[in-house]
Amino acid sequence: MSFTQREARRVIRKAVARVPEGEEIRHLNIMPMMDMMTILLVAFIFQAATTATSLSANSVQLPRSLSDDEIPEGAATLIITKTGIVVEGKSIVAVNNGDVDAAEKEGGSLGIKIPRLTNFLAALHQEEEAKRRAEPGYDPAKAPPPELMIIADRTTPYRLLLQVMFSAKQKEAGYKRFRLIVQKAYPIKPS
Amino acid sequence: MRAAVRRREDQVETEEMESGELNLIPYLDMVTNLMLFLLASVSAGLILVQIDTTLPDKAPPSATAPTEPSANPDEQPLKLFVSIKRDEMLLWSASGLEGTLTAPKAVFRRTGKDGDVCDGPYMCESNECDAQTQKCVPSREEPQPVFDYRALNKALIEIATRRYAGKPRKAETYQIILQADGQIPYSTIVSTMAAMRCALPELGKEALACALPTDDEELKKAPEPISPDGKLYDTTRAVYDPKKMALFHEIAFSSGFE
Secondary structure: OOOOHHHHHHHHHHHHHHOOOOHHHHOOOOHHHHHHHHHHHHHHHHHHHHHHHHOOOOOOOOOEEOOOOEOOOOOEEEEEOOOEEEEOOEEEEEEEOOEEOHHHOEOHHHOOEOHHHHHHHHHHHHHHHHHHHHOOOOOOOOOOOOEEEEEEOOOOEHHHHHHHHHHHHOOOOOOOEEEEEEEEOOOOOOO | OHHHHHHHHHHHHHHHHHHOOOOOHHHHHHHHHHHHHHHHHOOOOOOEEEEEEEOOOOOOHHHHOOOOOOOOHHHOOOOEEEEEOOOEEEEEEOOOEOEOOOOEOEEEEEEOOOOOEOOOHHHOOOOOEEOOOOEEOOOOOOOOOEEOHHHHHHHHHHHHHHHHOOOOOOHHHHEEEEEEOOOOEHHHHHHHHHHHHOOOOOOOOOOOOOEEEEOOHHHHHOOOOEOOOOOEEEOOOOOOOOOOEOOOOEEEEEOOOO
């Protein structure tokens, strides 16, 4: 298929004429859309940061449960992965084959207290307590007991879970209530 | 033709510059791409919930404290235990009112083998439940012990119904101790705890609403013993219904047995 020069010019003129002058587009108000996109972006970044960071980039596979209680706000987060124990994003001790190295435990391989974890949690507890005291209207008598949110891999042995809880419960650390975080399970319905 | 297109592009560019408006198209492109990226990176259906628990100081106090012989047994802690061993799960009581360690109230065997009925991965040793057949199927994951959680749940509902239904239930009767072999994985612990806390839904059905006891002063003063959202209730006034209220939600962990 070939065009003469005149036909080609006519086609170009028509095509150019079809292109809008830009008046309509220039006056389209896209500010609400930008606002919405920015808000959504911030929300997604926040959610991704809290979820992804706390789950340490897929290193924790959460167990599923039919439980329905919402996760608490403001509790310190402790993560037990297959390779280590992480508190508030900081790696505390290594985990190997579902157990902490005997050298890290008080009393050796049969011990249940992990002093390094206890000390870190004690410092964290003091820091949180200082922040709370600084808040106006703080009443120590009415303050809720400190809570520890535990996120553990589904394969974590009960023994390790107990060691972590025991270490956190020591007087110096002072965490007595624990919130076990699980992934909500939805029942598979018959098709 | 190229010259005409170039002229047109120059014209549009000149108009844009002269109009004095910012070109927001690259920004929008960037935001849209980021949105898509973030949407893809957030795992679908990852909703986190929590189960609260405590760790007793030494041996569970309720297990060692003697039962008051003159008091009504339904107003005292039953000292119930759920003990998870490698091949079976026991339901018994230190008070002797609901079986003993040597003669437990109920024994639950391991289930969740490939081909067993399931309504979720938590019911399968392989952590994989086929949505079409509703049966456990093999997976690459390391098998985890699974017990008959619904049978445990039914046994606890039976105890709660027999002892507490139809009248206010004392707060201290919600205690229960969980002890497990040191090797039992967290997934088994969590599923067992879910069966201890509230009535489980029937196979394939949505979880039922489950109200939890509270000592909230506001609720104690309120005319209705159950909070408006139906999630909390005042134990001293609310008439206990095991199908809508907690079974034994005060779970304490005990050092297990090897």
